[in-house]
């Protein structure tokens with residue numbers, strides 16, 4: 001029996017596939033490689049000694065999906081495949097709604113046809129919106145995210161909740177990620193954004209490796225200790241292990257489970273930059289720039305529920321996240337391009 005991982009060649013997907021393979025699970029990856037490299041499959045094999053089945057296809061393509069379900073013995077799915085750039089989603093809302101909503105709808109329709117009713121969904125802390133106070137708890141009402149990207153996460157969660165209401169044989173886990181950074185300790189897989197990185201850590205890493213001159217810190221006049229925004233950074237390997245635990249939980253009881261996957265601790269932009277410099281010994285020149293539209297000053301998780309119900313908690317520190325990011329970036333200055 002195999003676990004279908006959509007978007008399994010992507011950043012979080014590939015790390016999750018590694019954890020699953022290392023536990024002896026069978027994995028089938030589908031990925032259209034629109035934001036990932038086929039080299040990831042080789043790297044996963046280098047790390048684990050096992051080669052996952054891989055199909056290059058768009059999750060929206062139901063006929064292609066059906067051929068995978070016909071060939072493989074799929075028992076559950078982890079759905080990562082989606083567009084994820086917040087700023088781009090503001091510019092191209094139609095693209096984001098189409099891709100992210102049609103993707104999940106195609107997947108659950110085909111799963112239903114093949115009587116596969118276990119799914120873990122890649123959601124985001126952005127679903128808490130801008131009015132809930134931190135730390136975010138799973139029983140807070142879902143808010144109104146400031147971007148179409150965030151709205152697609154809210155809508156996908158709702159689609160899955162409604163599917164469960166219609167058929168209680170589904171078992172569903174909604175995982176709300178905080179800020180994943182870091183890389184596998186081998187340095188063989190990591191985050192490889194195309195173009196100019198939107199997120200903080202890949203930008204820091206590209207400045208450190210000399211690809212960019214300096215980092216812009218978006219605002220130092222927030223109401224926080226050092227004036228820069230505070231986020232809950234989580235090592236991608238911890239995050240991947242959270243998926244494994246969440247998947248296991250689906251076998252216990254058929255329900256819709258919702259979990260925050262975060263550390264429960266806030267770190268400011270300046271703290272992250274300073275820790276990176278300390279751990280790696282590499283300079284990261286920065287300038288203070290105006291605030292970025294849509295940024296919240298502070299958000300972090302209450303991570304108690306995942307600990308209590310999944311026996312999952314983060315194990316890796318901010319120092320580990322910086323060291324492993326640098327290990328990946330310095331060994332792969334151009335990401336998977338060589």
Ligand code: UFG
Pocket residue numbers: 084086124125126127150178179198199200201203215216217218219228229230231269292295
């Ligand atoms: N930042 C900079 N300079 C940069 C990039 C980011 O100062 O070049 C700052 C941002 O202003 C923010 C912090 O670093 O204060 C973190 O920014 P990221 O873009 O790395 O992450 P966000 O918290 O903005 O976004 C994350 C996820 C999104 C998700 C969002 C809300 O990447 O998927 O949290 O949950 F939607």
